[in-house]
Amino acid sequence: MLYCVEMDVHIPETWSEEKLKDYITREQQTSQKYQKSGKWVYLWRVAGQYSNISILDVESPDELHQILTELPLFPYMTMKVKSLCKHPNAIRETML
Amino acid sequence: MLYCVEMDVHIPETWSEEKLKDYITREQQTSQKYQKSGKWVYLWRVAGQYSNISILDVESPDELHQILTELPLFPYMTMKVKSLCKHPNAIRETML
Amino acid sequence: MLYCVEMDVHIPETWSEEKLKDYITREQQTSQKYQKSGKWVYLWRVAGQYSNISILDVESPDELHQILTELPLFPYMTMKVKSLCKHPNAIRETML
Amino acid sequence: MLYCVEMDVHIPETWSEEKLKDYITREQQTSQKYQKSGKWVYLWRVAGQYSNISILDVESPDELHQILTELPLFPYMTMKVKSLCKHPNAIRETML
Amino acid sequence: MLYCVEMDVHIPETWSEEKLKDYITREQQTSQKYQKSGKWVYLWRVAGQYSNISILDVESPDELHQILTELPLFPYMTMKVKSLCKHPNAIRETML
Amino acid sequence: MLYCVEMDVHIPETWSEEKLKDYITREQQTSQKYQKSGKWVYLWRVAGQYSNISILDVESPDELHQILTELPLFPYMTMKVKSLCKHPNAIRETML
Amino acid sequence: MLYCVEMDVHIPETWSEEKLKDYITREQQTSQKYQKSGKWVYLWRVAGQYSNISILDVESPDELHQILTELPLFPYMTMKVKSLCKHPNAIRETML
Amino acid sequence: MLYCVEMDVHIPETWSEEKLKDYITREQQTSQKYQKSGKWVYLWRVAGQYSNISILDVESPDELHQILTELPLFPYMTMKVKSLCKHPNAIRETML
Amino acid sequence: MLYCVEMDVHIPETWSEEKLKDYITREQQTSQKYQKSGKWVYLWRVAGQYSNISILDVESPDELHQILTELPLFPYMTMKVKSLCKHPNAIRETML
Amino acid sequence: MLYCVEMDVHIPETWSEEKLKDYITREQQTSQKYQKSGKWVYLWRVAGQYSNISILDVESPDELHQILTELPLFPYMTMKVKSLCKHPNAIRETML
Numbered sequence: 001m002l003y004c005v006e007m008d009v010h011i012p013e014t015w016s017e018e019k020l021k022d023y024i025t026r027e028q029q030t031s032q033k034y035q036k037s038g039k040w041v042y043l044w045r046v047a048g049q050y051s052n053i054s055i056l057d058v059e060s061p062d063e064l065h066q067i068l069t070e071l072p073l074f075p076y077m078t079m080k081v082k083s084l085c086k087h088p089n090a091i092r093e094t095m096l
Numbered sequence: 097m098l099y100c101v102e103m104d105v106h107i108p109e110t111w112s113e114e115k116l117k118d119y120i121t122r123e124q125q126t127s128q129k130y131q132k133s134g135k136w137v138y139l140w141r142v143a144g145q146y147s148n149i150s151i152l153d154v155e156s157p158d159e160l161h162q163i164l165t166e167l168p169l170f171p172y173m174t175m176k177v178k179s180l181c182k183h184p185n186a187i188r189e190t191m192l
Numbered sequence: 193m194l195y196c197v198e199m200d201v202h203i204p205e206t207w208s209e210e211k212l213k214d215y216i217t218r219e220q221q222t223s224q225k226y227q228k229s230g231k232w233v234y235l236w237r238v239a240g241q242y243s244n245i246s247i248l249d250v251e252s253p254d255e256l257h258q259i260l261t262e263l264p265l266f267p268y269m270t271m272k273v274k275s276l277c278k279h280p281n282a283i284r285e286t287m288l
Numbered sequence: 289m290l291y292c293v294e295m296d297v298h299i300p301e302t303w304s305e306e307k308l309k310d311y312i313t314r315e316q317q318t319s320q321k322y323q324k325s326g327k328w329v330y331l332w333r334v335a336g337q338y339s340n341i342s343i344l345d346v347e348s349p350d351e352l353h354q355i356l357t358e359l360p361l362f363p364y365m366t367m368k369v370k371s372l373c374k375h376p377n378a379i380r381e382t383m384l
Numbered sequence: 385m386l387y388c389v390e391m392d393v394h395i396p397e398t399w400s401e402e403k404l405k406d407y408i409t410r411e412q413q414t415s416q417k418y419q420k421s422g423k424w425v426y427l428w429r430v431a432g433q434y435s436n437i438s439i440l441d442v443e444s445p446d447e448l449h450q451i452l453t454e455l456p457l458f459p460y461m462t463m464k465v466k467s468l469c470k471h472p473n474a475i476r477e478t479m480l
Numbered sequence: 481m482l483y484c485v486e487m488d489v490h491i492p493e494t495w496s497e498e499k500l501k502d503y504i505t506r507e508q509q510t511s512q513k514y515q516k517s518g519k520w521v522y523l524w525r526v527a528g529q530y531s532n533i534s535i536l537d538v539e540s541p542d543e544l545h546q547i548l549t550e551l552p553l554f555p556y557m558t559m560k561v562k563s564l565c566k567h568p569n570a571i572r573e574t575m576l
Numbered sequence: 577m578l579y580c581v582e583m584d585v586h587i588p589e590t591w592s593e594e595k596l597k598d599y600i601t602r603e604q605q606t607s608q609k610y611q612k613s614g615k616w617v618y619l620w621r622v623a624g625q626y627s628n629i630s631i632l633d634v635e636s637p638d639e640l641h642q643i644l645t646e647l648p649l650f651p652y653m654t655m656k657v658k659s660l661c662k663h664p665n666a667i668r669e670t671m672l
Numbered sequence: 673m674l675y676c677v678e679m680d681v682h683i684p685e686t687w688s689e690e691k692l693k694d695y696i697t698r699e700q701q702t703s704q705k706y707q708k709s710g711k712w713v714y715l716w717r718v719a720g721q722y723s724n725i726s727i728l729d730v731e732s733p734d735e736l737h738q739i740l741t742e743l744p745l746f747p748y749m750t751m752k753v754k755s756l757c758k759h760p761n762a763i764r765e766t767m768l
Numbered sequence: 769m770l771y772c773v774e775m776d777v778h779i780p781e782t783w784s785e786e787k788l789k790d791y792i793t794r795e796q797q798t799s800q801k802y803q804k805s806g807k808w809v810y811l812w813r814v815a816g817q818y819s820n821i822s823i824l825d826v827e828s829p830d831e832l833h834q835i836l837t838e839l840p841l842f843p844y845m846t847m848k849v850k851s852l853c854k855h856p857n858a859i860r861e862t863m864l
Numbered sequence: 865m866l867y868c869v870e871m872d873v874h875i876p877e878t879w880s881e882e883k884l885k886d887y888i889t890r891e892q893q894t895s896q897k898y899q900k901s902g903k904w905v906y907l908w909r910v911a912g913q914y915s916n917i918s919i920l921d922v923e924s925p926d927e928l929h930q931i932l933t934e935l936p937l938f939p940y941m942t943m944k945v946k947s948l949c950k951h952p953n954a955i956r957e958t959m960l
Contacts, residue, residue, distance in 0.1 A: 001193075001253055002140065003275070004149050005336060011939060012301045013876045031185045042151075042188070044098065044180040047925035048869060048932045048945040052183055053100050055138075061193055061277040061335035068336045075299060081336040083195070083275045084140040085253035087148055089127045092138070097865075097925055099947070101720060107267060108685045109204045143253035144197060144260045144273040157719035157865055157949035164720045171683060177720040179867070179947045181925040194332065196341050203459060205396045223377045234343075234380070236290065236372040239445035240389060240452045240465040244375055245292050247330075276332040279340055281319045284330070289385075289445055291467070293528060300493045349385055349469040349527035356528045363491060369528040371387070371467045373445035386524065388533050395651060397588045415569045426535075426572070428482065428564040431637035432581060432644045432657040436567055437484050439522075468524040471532055473511045476522070481577075481637055483659070485816060492781045541577055541661035541815035548816045555779060561816040563579070563659045565637040578812065580821050587747060589684045607857045618823075618860070620770065620852040623733035624677060624740045624753040628855055629772050631810075660812040663820055665799045668810070673769075673829055674908065675851070676917050703953045714919075714956070716866065716948040724951055725868050727906075733769055733853040755771070755851045756908040757829035759916055761895045764906070773912060780877045829911035836912045843875060849912040 001057070002041075002084040003064050007077045008051045026072045034067050055084075097153070098137075098180040099160050103173045104147045122168045130163050151180075193249070194233075194276040195256055199269045200243045218264045226259050247276075289345070290329075290372040291352055295365045296339045314360045322355050343372075385441070386425075386468040387448050391461045392435045410456040418451050439468075481537070482521075482564040483544055487557045488531045506552045514547050535564075577633070578617075578660040579640055583653045584627045602648045610643055631660075673729070674713075674756040675736055679749045680723045698744040706739050727756075769825070770809075770852040771832050775845045776819045794840045802835050823852075865921070866905075866948040867928050871941045872915045890936045898931050919948075 011020060034040035034056075042055040058064045064081075068074060107116060130136035130152075138151040154160045160177075164170055203212060226232040226248075234247040250256045256273075260266060299308060322328040322344075330343040346352045352369075356362060395404060418424035418440075426439040442448045448465075452458055491500060514520035514536075522535040538544045544561075548554055587596060610616035610632075618631040634640045640657075644650055683692060706712035706728075714727040730736045736753075740746055779788060802808040802824075810823040826832045832849075836842055875884060898904035898920075906919040922928045928945075932938055 003336070004140070004142075013878070013940075014301070028185045032187055035185075035187045043183045043186045044100070045183040045929060046100075046945075047179040047181045047929045048867070048943050050939070053178065053180065061275045064275075065277045065333060065335045075338070076301075079336050081275065081334075082149065083143040083253045083256075083273060084149065085143045085257045087139045087141040089124045089131075090139045091128050091131045099720070109206070109268075110685070141257060142273075143257045144195070144271050146267070157947045160947070161717060161719045161949045171722070172685075175720050177718075177947065179925045179928075179945065181929045196332070196334075205398070205460075220377045224379050227377075227379045235375045235378045236292070237375040237449060238292075238465075239371040239373045239449045240387070240463050242453075242459070245370065245372065274341065275335040276341065277335045279331045279333040281316045281323075282331045283320050283323045291528070302493070349467045352467075353469045353525060353527045363530070364493075367528050369467065369526075371445045371448075371465065373449045388524070388526075397590070397652075412569045416571050419569075419571045427567045427570045428484070429567040429641060430484075430657075431563040431565045431641045432579070432655050434651070437562065437564065466533065467527040468533065469527045471523045471525040473508045473515075474523045475512050475515045483816070494781070541659045544659070545661045545813060545815045555818070556781075559816050561659065561814075563637045563640070563657060565641045580812070580814075589686070589748075604857045608859050611857075611859045619855045619858045620772070621737060621855040622753075622772075623737045623851040623853045624675070624751050626747070629850065629852065658821065659815040660821065661815045663811045663813040665796045665803075666811045667800050667803045676908070676910075700953045704955050707953075707955045715951045715954045716868070717951040718868075719947040719949045725946065725948065733851045736851075737853045753851065754917065755829045755832075755849065755911040756917065757833045757911045759907045759909040761892045761899075762907045763896055763899045771912070782877070833909060833911045843914070844877075847912050849910075 001060070003056045003058065004082045004084055005054045005056060005064075005068065006046075006051065006080040007054065008049070009073060009077050011050075011076060023072050030071050039063070039067060097156070099152045099154065100178045100180055101150045101152060101160075101164065102142075102147065102176040103150065104145070105169055105173050107146075107172060119168050126167050135159070135163060193252070195248045195250065196274045196276055197246045197248060197256075197260065198238075198243065198272040199246065200241070201265060201269050203242075203268060215264050222263050231255070231259060289348070291344045291346065292370045292372055293342045293344060293352075293356065294334075294339065294368040295342065296337070297361060297365050299338075299364060311360050318359050327351070327355060385444070387440045387442065388466045388468055389438045389440060389448075389452065390430075390435065390464040391438065392433070393457055393461050395434075395460060407456050414455050423447070423451060481540070483536045483538065484562045484564055485534045485536060485544075485548065486526075486531060486560040487534065488529070489553060489557050491530075491556060503552050510551050519543070519547060577636070579632045579634065580658045580660055581630045581632060581640075581644065582622075582627060582656040583630065584625070585649055585653050587626075587652060599648050606647050615639070615643060673732070675728045675730065676754045676756055677726045677728060677736075677740065678718075678723065678752040679726065680721070681745060681749050683722075683748060695744050702743050711735070711739060769828070771824045771826065772850045772852055773822045773824060773832075773836065774814075774819065774848040775822065776817070777841060777845050779818075779844060791840050798839050807831070807835060865924070867920045867922065868946045868948055869918045869920060869928075869932065870910075870915065870944040871918065872913070873937060873941050875914075875940060887936050894935050903927070903931060 015023075031040065031043065035043065039056060039058055040054060041057050044053050045051070046053060056064060056067065058067065068079065071077070111119075127136065127139065131139065135152060135154055136150060137153050140149050141147070142149060152160060152163065154163065164175065167173070207215075223232065223235065227235065231248060231250055232246060233249050236245050237243075238245060248256060248259065250259065260271065263269070303311075319328065319331065323331065327344060327346055328342060329345050332341050333339070334341060344352060344355065346355065356367065359365070399407075415424065415427065419427065423440060423442055424438060425441050428437050429435075430437060440448060440451065442451065452463065455461070495503075511520065511523065515523065519536060519538055520534060521537050524533050525531070526533060536544060536547065538547065548559065551557070591599075607616065607619065611619065615632060615634055616630060617633050620629050621627070622629060632640060632643065634643065644655065647653070687695075703712065703715065707715065711728060711730055712726060713729050716725050717723070718725060728736060728739065730739065740751065743749070799808065799811065803811065807824060807826055808822060809825050812821050813819070814821060824832060824835065826835065836847065839845070879887075895904065895907065899907065903920060903922055904918060905921050908917050909915070910917060920928060920931065922931065932943065935941070
């Protein structure tokens with residue numbers, strides 16, 4: 001099942017450069033692990049904002065929650081989650 | 097260039113069944129024409145709502161505007177448009 | 193999979209008493225059909241408002257969408273849809 | 289009487305890992321005490337968010353307030369409280 | 385149990401003067417019936433707005449819903465409902 | 481003249497237990513001083529929230545401002561202030 | 577006592593030119609009657625919007641409500657009402 | 673003096689094709705008259721929406737109001753008006 | 769030209785009493801300097817809130833910006849700025 | 865391609881005067897570098913607010929993102945980004 005998730009990142013201003021880099025490195029590792037597994041299908045940056053729009057294809061809502069909360073920056077992100085389904089006008093069957 | 101567009105449809109309550117069917121048929125034709133051309137890459141229904149989330153891959157903002165305003169239901173939709181770019185953590189090059 | 197759906201009803205002011213009654217009767221039939229099937233687990237009225245809060249247990253987002261759009265009043269309702277999963281503190285296994 | 293309560297958790301970024309664990313442990317104890325007593329009927333996680341949706345069955349608004357403020361994380365949660373009543377279309381009598 | 389209810393009235397612009405007067409007369413009758421019974425404790429106009437703030441003292445959420453939906457203007461009002469309880473600093477016991 | 485004031489309290493997370501207790505004690509003293517004088521007519525807790533709804537009967541807007549800003553927690557509260565007047569349907573003359 | 581009132585006008589699209597002119601004429605008469613009496617102290621247009629910002633100096637909230645509801649366009653305006661008092665930094669005593 | 677104005681157009685659904693065309697033609701004439709005079713400096717479409725963002729260079733707030741209200745579609749547009757001034761980092765003097 | 773400015777003050781909770789007093793004293797000096805010069809025409813407190821509503825009569829948007837940013841508390845205030853012009857129903861010419 | 869970007873600046877209250885000056889100096893350098901290159905076409909201050917409205921003319925959404933994130937104050941700004949295209953009523957071809 002597909003979800004569209006919009007993630008807005010809010011880094012605490014008290015973080016040092018190193019702390020931020022460490023988080024960003026680990027964020028990348030977790031994000032890419034799930035992209036490689038095929039669970040995290042798309043990941044785009046919203047132009048001009050510290051936000052991304054992602055498409056995830058998971059087994060269950062519990063798996064979605066497990067993936068997102070595994071992200072090191074999860075506590076510092078505002079999440080908008082939308083559950084997706086097939087649109088009657090869609091001609092593409094892939095990914096659904 | 098990629099856009100993520102969220103479209104919420106608000107059908108006027110005065111429309112007859114036929115008028116609505118006619119609009120939906122023509123909406124489908126326009127939507128599928130651009131899906132077939134590769135401009136309208138993804139089209140998903142938001143579960144439980146008369147809304148969709150779409151990914152469009154166009155030449156310019158003008159082309160995006162031309163495609164969306166060609167939709168018969170355009171005057172009856174609220175649009176949220178986000179301009180997308182490459183995310184540093186993304187591993188997939190396709191579609192960008 | 194579970195969803196929490198909040199539905200706010202907005203009846204067009206142009207409807208006659210009969211039209212409203214007809215819709216309400218058919219709304220009840222559809223709603224109770226899915227309650228009896230076990231898909232629509234709970235249905236509560238929000239006190240003082242023409243709104244309800246519902247818990248649905250469905251096979252997929254597509255099934256959720258199919259049930260909600262089958263409701264005659266669907267075009268006249270604003271839907272807030274939340275995808276639910278297991279809470280680590282929950283002691284009850286039923287319904288999940 | 290029934291309430292639907294949506295709780296969004298905002299952990300201060302200054303907390304140490306231990307402090308957070310301590311709070312989470314005590315939060316779980318309070319939450320499960322009231323689940324076992326039958327007052328806290330359902331507790332679900334909203335997928336992808338540090339939020340829950342709960343159904344409580346209490347004697348009075350004062351009891352609801354006493355239970356929620358007993359939660360150690362109460363000062364760090366945004367609460368949306370809805371008072372529920374019987375829906376005319378509901379077929380289930382349990383819990384009401 | 386006490387509720388604070390804020391009601392914003394939105395009269396359809398298509399109503400004739402007579403229709404409006406008829407509604408206002410019947411609204412007054414219902415409102416005063418419940419004020420006399422002691423259920424509708426206070427009713428104030430918000431200065432400069434077609435809104436009121438009311439305090440109701442009812443047996444249950446179901447009774448609150450029954451009273452408010454009996455108002456002829458209920459379909460034309462936006463309701464904000466807050467369930468009230470005793471404040472630790474309150475010195476007055478009356479009405480609670 | 482009457483005001484309905486909704487106060488949402490936001491305690492800074494850096495406060496010690498003692499500091500909080502001291503504030504709450506002094507808050508109570510100020511609040512009860514004005515309740516006893518008849519200026520602060522009603523004070524209710526909103527169930528499940530660190531908020532109250534209050535009815536104040538004062539001589540002027542300046543007196544309202546003086547009372548509210550005398551509260552030790554005033555800098556930590558979000559205030560919604562509504563000026564009230566007589567409702568044409570109200571049957572009770574007291575307090576107005 | 578002073579109030580700042582922001583009024584946004586929403587003319588129904590079904591009104592004829594004459595009906596609108598008639599309303600605007602009568603609106604002007606009522607507005608100027610209270611300006612001349614000294615109750616409606618200032619009346620400004622918000623540049624580029626069908627809105628005004630007004631300062632009224634009235635005896636009571638009831639008088640404010642009576643004046644505003646006497647305006648023919650009252651049912652077609654959204655009102656934001658703020659009760660004003662003396663600012664400690666203000667050097668001007670007039671109008672207060 | 674410069675203003676940035678964002679205009680969102682909401683065409684009533686009851687309008688015929690001719691009525692809409694007539695309005696759009698007259699809207700264009702007024703808009704271009706002020707572009708030619710140099711008052712309406714820039715006019716852009718927001719991609720994917722029936723909205724524009726405009727930069728106007730006028731003598732006074734009254735002139736801004738006069739220009740915008742001369743637009744035939746003014747009653748059907750929601751306006752967001754921002755008064756602009758020189759930015760300390762701006763290197764361009766033209767238009768200011 | 770006239771502006772209506774609404775200023776909401778948010779004092780950081782880390783400030784000492786002295787720091788706050790120092791800011792308030794300097795705020796008063798700046799505010800009164802411009803009131804005496806006739807630029808800052810009116811200054812009112814919003815009853816019950818740490819906010820003010822002000823009317824300023826300035827030469828240009830740049831002068832408005834210069835005055836407001838000269839206020840010591842400017843970085844701690846949320847500003848809502850409205851550009852005002854003459855209302856067709858206004859009978860008073862003063863100040864415009 | 866053109867973008868309209870509205871940037872609201874929120875300086876952390878913990879910053880020293882020097883730190884702020886250093887950021888503002890570097891912000892100016894980056895901003896002026898792109899103004900000189902012709903990418904950052906216009907930069908205006910919103911009167912009375914720590915905000916700006918900017919028009920950027922870039923090659924791609926990625927370039928927009930690269931420019932904005934190069935600003936030292938980027939992490940302390942809220943960005944509203946609008947993708948612009950040609951308006952049918954626009955008479956000016958420059959910059960598009």
